[in-house]
Every structure is written in structure tokens, then in C-alpha cells.
Amino acid sequence: MNWAPIVLTLKLASLTAAILLVIGMPIAYWLTYSRWRWKFLVESVVALPLVLPPTVLGFYVLVAFGPKSPLGQGYQALVGHPLAFTFEGLLFASVLYSLPFAVQPLTSAFGAVDPKLVEASWTLGISRLATFLRVTLPLSIAGVVTGLVLSFAHTMGEFGVVLMVGGNIPGVTRTVSIDIYDEVQALNYAGAAETALVLLIFSFVTLSIVYALNRRMWVVWPTR
């Protein structure tokens, strides 16, 4: 049993979910409360990874990492090596790829918080940021958990983007799905089945825990 790809994938998925939580929140907050007339354009951009073939997304990310793009040049100047075919590059692509899976549940959770509660907090003299942290966020816990789980799970199963951006470097960018694909290509069905089963069980257990927690959370914090 080859554990390296599994450990690597877990690391990638956890980091992606954590980063998405941090950058997804301000985006979701803005999408919930902004009344800008061109907001739908931003919504479309955020949702793009849902409909775009992973290879297309991966292709553009690869181009963006290249020595001709400002991003690629900047990163190379700063760190000393290019972004493509590194773990950091893979992480960057994963964050982009799973963005809608974090932002969408957050947006709908924020939107479900009664605006009167937010206004009540403002009239009580509490700043917008403190109101978000003390009212909106605690009442959106279910959405936060859902966003975390979905982006984690989505990253776990990522294939096309990894192949385009990360390549297949053992221990660096060789994730579970690539590993399974390789095993099948090599006609090692037993190896592929082992890894696939581990992934299946892990995904099922994670989702079960989250759904069970979520249910209890509603009992502890009735919203209305």
C-alpha cells in the first residue's frame, strides 16, 4: 500500500479548504450584501470552475505560471523557482478550482441570516466587522462547515487540474486520483482497488461525521 499519495492529497485538501475559508468569507460577504449592478459578473467568475472543464482551467493556470506572465515572473523573482509542477502551484490551482464550493454555501448561509439582526447590532453601536463576527458568522456555522467539507472533498477528487498544473511528481504533486490512474494504466488493478477503497471509506466517514454534527448543531442553536 502506497501511502504517500494519500498523505499528499490530505495535505492538499486540508490546506485548500483552510485557505478557501479565509478568502471565501470576504467574497461571500460581498456577494451577499453588495448592491452593485454588475455583481452578476463577479458571481459568474466565481462559479466558472463549476462548468469549465478542469483541463481548460488547468491550461490557463499553467499559462499564468509561465515565465511570460507577471504572476510567473513575480513568483520566480520572489522564491527563485517557477510555480508550475510544485506543491504551491498545485495548491493555488486547487483553491481556484474549488472556489465556488466554498463561496456558494457561505453566501447562502449569510443570506439566510435575518437582516434585522444585523441592523439591530448596528443600532446597538457594534461595528460592521464585529457584527459579522458576533452575529452573522455564528448563525452561519452550518454554511461554514458545508463550505469546508465541499471544498475539501472536491479537492480530494481533483484530477484534470492536477495533471495539467502539477504533473505527476511522486511526493510533490502525485495525488490519489493520479496514483489510481497510473496503477490502472500499469494494469495493477489490485493496487488501484486498495487506494480507491481507502479514498471511498475516508470520504464516506468524513461526510457522515459532518452531517451528524450539522444535525446536532441545529438543535443546539435553533435559528428562529
Next chain:
Amino acid sequence: MADEMTADFEKRYDGGPTIRAALRLPVGHSHVTVLFGPSGAGKTTVLRCLAGLERPERGRIRFVDEPWVDTDLGVMASPQARGIGYLFQDYALFPHLTVAGNITYAIHGLDREEQHTRLAEMLRLLRLEGLEDRRPAQLSGGQQQRVALARVLARRPRLLLLDEPLSALDAPTREQLRGELRSVLRGQTMPTLCVTHDWVEALTLADDVAVMAGGRILQTGSPDQVFSKPANAEVAAIVGVETVILGRVSGRQDGLAAFDVGGKRLWAVEASGKGEEFYLCIRAEDVTLEIGTRPSSSARNHLAGRVMHVRPAGPVSRVAVDCGFALTALVTRQAAQDLDLQPGTPVTATVKASAIHLIPR
């Protein structure tokens, strides 16, 4: 000149009426101004503009020497900066916090001891002791209302804005909380602007009444002035009670209270509530008229007087009678003709003791 808050502004909605409001509120002591009118009159919008939750298109709002809104100068103070207490119609309690958490929500910045003192003070003032650890969902409507009031009072606001404070309650609870709300507001040192469409609530709470309809303030004055002397037919139709007299109890007998008003003795059924000073409210349809004089008994008040004027209003006529005080009666047109009511006609107005609605002050 006494400190005051002045507001004069306009708020427009797409597809709705333009709302104009001009108000003056005395500042620095307890004073309740009731914004009274039917639903859709724009009362809540006025409140939201004062709170900073809506931005008026035109106008000025000043709190003593502090500009809150000045559209000419581009001034728009945030709700946080205004130091107000806003009571929402459905209370907007934080469902994830306990009663204590809700009440101390706005005073987190204070030291622990002060927070405890204020929490205890609020729990006592609003009779919430023992409920500290409950969540809003576990409270009755009346309790939720009191928690919401405690939450806004805990931070000692400079101005209280109440949006239909009792309308979400069932009738018996509303009855009970009305008096309580009055005494709580009397005990404060800040002015209150209270929105309501319930005339009993208006008379119970108000030091001043501003009548609002169709996005405009039609009349402002003391409650008995506004209710008894509506400036025009529109106001009269909105207030609904034609005669409101302020009176002191001068005697009690068999569950009835006697009032000496304008040289006449009026008997009224004292249904509930204690107190010495009351608004006596008489609906015009509860007043009957006849020619000549009759002795008064305690069950029926017979009041001798003279007709001041007769105004036809559809199938009925509104008759104003001077019987030491102005009393309005509603009679059918036919009856007005049969009785030959003219200005100066001597009449006896009859009001049942049970038809006089007493509102404690």
C-alpha cells in the same frame, strides 16, 4: 433654549409615496412622542431614517448640536455613531445568545463588574430575573419584548426609537405590557419616538402625538388636542375616537369612578388599572342625543348642553355638543332632521358609564 432634536427630511421609494417628516423632540429628559397613523403611512421609514438605517434623499437631522444627516453637506452619520436604541417590531433578538448575552451584547466593552451591575439592573427593571440563561426561542412574546427593551436600554441610549412595540403580542399580554412600558419609559432620561397604529397605545404612552398618513405628518400636539380637536377630516378619520378629555378621579362608588370635567360629573366603569389621572375616551357612536334635559344617574351620564355645529358625513351626521367640554355625537341624518338640530339647540347627550374608555396616565 432647551436642547432638542430636529428632523426635516424626505425619503423616496420607487413606486411608493414620498415620505416627508418634520419633527422636533425635546432632549435630556423622558418625553414620549407617538407617531400615529395607519399602516403604510410611512411611520417605520421615518424611524429608520432617524436610526441611520435609511438615507433620506433630502433634508437635515440634528441631535442637539450634532448633525446626523445633512444632504446639502453630504453628512450621513452611521447607525453606530448615533447612540440610539432601536426596538424592532419583531424584536430581532439574537437567537444564538442567551437572555443575558442579548442584554449585555452592546456593553461588552465595559468592565465585567459594570456589565454585571447593568445586567442585574435591567433584569430587575423588566422583571426578567431567573430567565438569564434562556434562549429567545424559549421565551413568551411578552418576555421577548422585555428582553429587547432591556437590550437597548442597557447601553443607555440618547434616543429611543420604538417600532410598534406591542403589536406582535396577543391582546391580554399587550394590555398588561402597555402600562409597564409606560412606567419604564417615564423612568428614563432620554426622549422616545414610538410608532403605533393603536390609539389606546398612543394615548397610554404619548406626551405628544404626531398623526401621519400618506407619507406626511398631518398634525402634532398633545394627545387630547389631537384626538379631540383633529385639524381636519383626514385626521379625524385616522384617530377614530372623537372625544378625549383629561380628568382626575374625584370619587369612587360600586366599581365606578367619578370625574368632574367642565362643571359636569361623569361616571365611568373602572375596568382595570389604578391611578388618579385618566384620559376619558368616548366614541361618537356611543353618544345619543335628545331634546330637553334629564337627570343624570351613575349608570348613564346625561349631559345638558347646546349644539355647536352639525356636519353631515355620508349617511350620518357628526354633531358637536358643548356640555362644559366638547363632545362629539354620531346620529343618523334622519335623526338629525327629526330632532331639528341647529347650532344653539339645547340637547341632552347620553353616554353609558361602560362606554367611557379610561386610559391611565
